[in-house]
Amino acid sequence: MMNKKEMGEMIIEGTDEFYRMAKSILKEDADCQDAVQEAVSKAFAKINTLRQEKYAKTWFIRILLNECYAILRKRNRETICHEEISKEEMTQHEYSDLYQKLMELEIEYRLPLVLYYLNQYTVKEISQILNLGESAVKMRLSRGRKKMRQMYEQEDTV
CATH class of the missing domain: 1.10.10.10 (Winged helix-like DNA-binding domain superfamily/Winged helix DNA-binding domain)
Incomplete structure (x- = not known):
C-alpha cells in the first residue's frame, strides 16, 4: 500500500510530465495548473482506493485526465468557444x-x-x-x- 509521502514523491518527480499531458488537452496554463492541483488533491483523498502500488502513476494520470476533461466540459458550458487557438494567440505565445x-x-x-x-x-x-x-x-x-x-x-x- 502506497503512503502519502511516496505518492507525493511520485507526483513531484512527474510534475513536468503531468503538466505536458494537461497542456495537450487544455492549452491554457491556468487550466492546466487547476487540473494538476485538483488531481493531486483527489489522489491524496482517495489514496486508499489504489490497489497496487506499481500502477500508482497510471492511476494518477487517469485522475488527471478526468480533471482535464471536466474542465473542458465546464469551459464549454460557460462559453461556446472554438477549440482552435487563433494564429494571433499562437504567435503571441x-x-x-x-x-x-x-x-x-x-x-x-x-x-x-x-x-x-x-x-x-x-x-x-x-x-x-x-x-x-x-x-x-x-x-x-x-x-x-x-x-x-x-x-x-x-x-x-x-
Whole structure:
C-alpha cells in the first residue's frame, strides 16, 4: 500500500510530465495548473482506493485526465468557444511550429502523440492510461502522424 509521502514523491518527480499531458488537452496554463492541483488533491483523498502500488502513476494520470476533461466540459458550458487557438494567440505565445501543429490536432490524436513522443510511454502503457486497446492506440498514433504530415505538406504548397 502506497503512503502519502511516496505518492507525493511520485507526483513531484512527474510534475513536468503531468503538466505536458494537461497542456495537450487544455492549452491554457491556468487550466492546466487547476487540473494538476485538483488531481493531486483527489489522489491524496482517495489514496486508499489504489490497489497496487506499481500502477500508482497510471492511476494518477487517469485522475488527471478526468480533471482535464471536466474542465473542458465546464469551459464549454460557460462559453461556446472554438477549440482552435487563433494564429494571433499562437504567435503571441511564440510556440514552436511543431507544437502549434500538434495543438491543432483533435484531442483523440493529440493526447496519444504527447504521451508517446513527449512523455516516452509505450503503446501498452498508453492503452492502460486511456483505457483503449493497443491497436486503437497504434491507430491513433498513426493517424495523428499522418494528419501532422498533411499539415506540413499543405503549408509547403501555400
